[in-house]
Amino acid sequence: MIITDEAKVVLEEMLKENGQDSLQATLQQGCCGSSLYFTFTNKKADDQPVLVNGINVLMEGEAVLKTNTVTLKINEEGKLVVEDTAQASGCC
Numbered sequence: 037m038i039i040t041d042e043a044k045v046v047l048e049e050m051l052k053e054n055g056q057d058s059l060q061a062t063l064q065q066g067c068c069g070s071s072l073y074f075t076f077t078n079k080k081a082d083d084q085p086v087l088v089n090g091i092n093v094l095m096e097g098e099a100v101l102k103t104n105t106v107t108l109k110i111n112e113e114g115k116l117v118v119e120d121t122a123q124a125s126g127c128c
Contacts, residue, residue, distance in 0.1 A: 037061075037086075037088050037093065037103035037104070037106050037107070037108070038088070038089075038106070038107040038108070038109075039088045039089040039091055039107075039108045040089075040107065040108065040109040040110065041089065042109065042110040043108040043109050043110055043116055044089045044090055044091060046110060046116050047059060047091055047108070047116070048090075048091070050076065050116075051076055051091075054076050055078075056076035056077055056078055057078050057079060057092060058076070058077050058078065058079045058083075058085055058091075058092035058093065058094050059074055059075075059076060059077075059091055059092065059093050059094070060074065060075050060076070060077045060093075060094040060095070061073070061074055061093060061094070061095040061099045061102075061103055062075070062095070062099055063097075063098055063099050063102065070098070070102070072099065072102050072103065072106060072118070072120070074118070077094065079092055079094060102120075102122075104122075105120055105121045105122035106118060106119070106120050107119045107120075107121075
């Protein structure tokens with residue numbers, strides 16, 4: 037996973053606003069298989085986050101593999117987006 041410097045600033049602001057300290061990546065099953073789903077959370081004492089550009093990221097199992105092709109960045113409109121180079125365009 038890559039978090040660009042611009043996305044890091046936005047994520048840090050969002051984490052602070054929500055009183056959270058970590059980004060959590062989990063898998064959700066959909067019509068076309070599993071997809072990454074991101075939420076904010078607070079890490080627990082036994083959690084072992086991965087530090088990505090200064091952001092704590094919690095992920096386990098297959099979510100770790102899915103994040104290998106993911107970049108969190110800011111688009112032309114200034115919005116935070118998830119870009120996955122392994123995901124085909126369209127569904128199924």
